[in-house]
Amino acid sequence: MEGCRFEGPLHLRYVASEGSDKDSGKLPVSNPRVLVVVEKGGEIGIVEEFMGGDGRLSYWTNSVMEVVIGEEAKVSHSYIQTQSLSSAHIKWTSVRQEKSSSYDLVEVSTGGKLSRHNVHVQQVGSDTITGLSTFHLSGCDQTQDLHSKIVLDHPRGFSRQLHKCIVAHSLGQAVFDGNIKVNRYAQQTDAGQLTRSLILEPRATVNVKPNLQIIADDVKCSHGAAICDLEEDQLFYLQARGIDLKTARKALIVSFGAEVIERFPSSDLRKKVELYVKKLLDPEVEMDM
Numbered sequence: 001m002e003g004c005r006f007e008g009p010l011h012l013r014y015v016a017s018e019g020s021d022k023d024s025g026k027l028p029v030s031n032p033r034v035l036v037v038v039e040k041g042g043e044i045g046i047v048e049e050f051m052g053g054d055g056r057l058s059y060w061t062n063s064v065m066e067v068v069i070g071e072e073a074k075v076s077h078s079y080i081q082t083q084s085l086s087s088a089h090i091k092w093t094s095v096r097q098e099k100s101s102s103y104d105l106v107e108v109s110t111g112g113k114l115s116r117h118n119v120h121v122q123q124v125g126s127d128t129i130t131g132l133s134t135f136h137l138s139g140c141d142q143t144q145d146l147h148s149k150i151v152l153d154h155p156r157g158f159s160r161q162l163h164k165c166i167v168a169h170s171l172g173q174a175v176f177d178g179n180i181k182v183n184r185y186a187q188q189t190d191a192g193q194l195t196r197s198l199i200l201e202p203r204a205t206v207n208v209k210p211n212l213q214i215i216a217d218d219v220k221c222s223h224g225a226a227i228c229d230l231e232e233d234q235l236f237y238l239q240a241r242g243i244d245l246k247t248a249r250k251a252l253i254v255s256f257g258a259e260v261i262e263r264f265p266s267s268d269l270r271k272k273v274e275l276y277v278k279k280l281l282d283p284e285v286e287m288d289m
Helices: 232-239 245-261 267-281
Strands: 010-015 033-038 043-051 060-069 074-082 088-097 102-109 114-123 129-138 143-152 158-167 173-182 189-199 205-214 219-228
Touching (some): 033 043, 043 060, 060 074, 060 102, 074 088, 074 114, 074 267, 088 102, 102 114, 102 245, 114 129, 129 267, 143 158, 143 189, 158 245, 173 189, 173 219, 189 205, 189 245, 205 219, 232 245
Parallel strands (some): 010 043, 060 088, 074 102, 129 158, 158 189, 189 219
């Protein structure tokens, strides 16, 4: 139905209720698939929340979401993944945007022994807006992986991608492979990509591959990547104002991910995710669930 607008978000909660022990030789698998079609002038907010009980149980979630966004339609997509630290979580998100449409993804992923999100966005009309904001936290022996591709085929396309990750364990790993392709007829495109990674342990691993392919000649495009530990001058700044080193480190680590968390459109969701991330980084934090 054209022009249909949802007042509140569509909240999809996936709960893994079955799992197996490591030595059982079994791996329960779930394959949820969702198709969202937003017709011309429509507007909807979508919240996907993946949860998973006991952290010792193993299972595999293999999820797909396809989103088709009509002309002048808008989709806000919030995605939170906090599944078992013994699970495998593979997620595909495929988006097709028509003329003057808007798609905005905000993602926080902290769960899974192996977690990978594949995002593919195709702009098939002019004056189209795409935003991807993602935050991954590898707080133990786990791998957090994001593979994304944005394809711009028409004039005056606009895209912004911000990816941030923290690896807080010596055996933790993070992967970012982001591709933005500006094809021949996508003139006057404005595309930007930035990935920033924070490594808190000496043996932690981060692999990043930002990739910007430009075939058009009248564009404004940029990309960048940074991998580092906490900066000494930032710690010194806080300590010079009477804040002890431990508290200063906690504040800087939490604020690193807050830039993405603050982009969730729902204030309740922002508070919930912020508290959950703080708890993962500092077990002394109390939570009211």
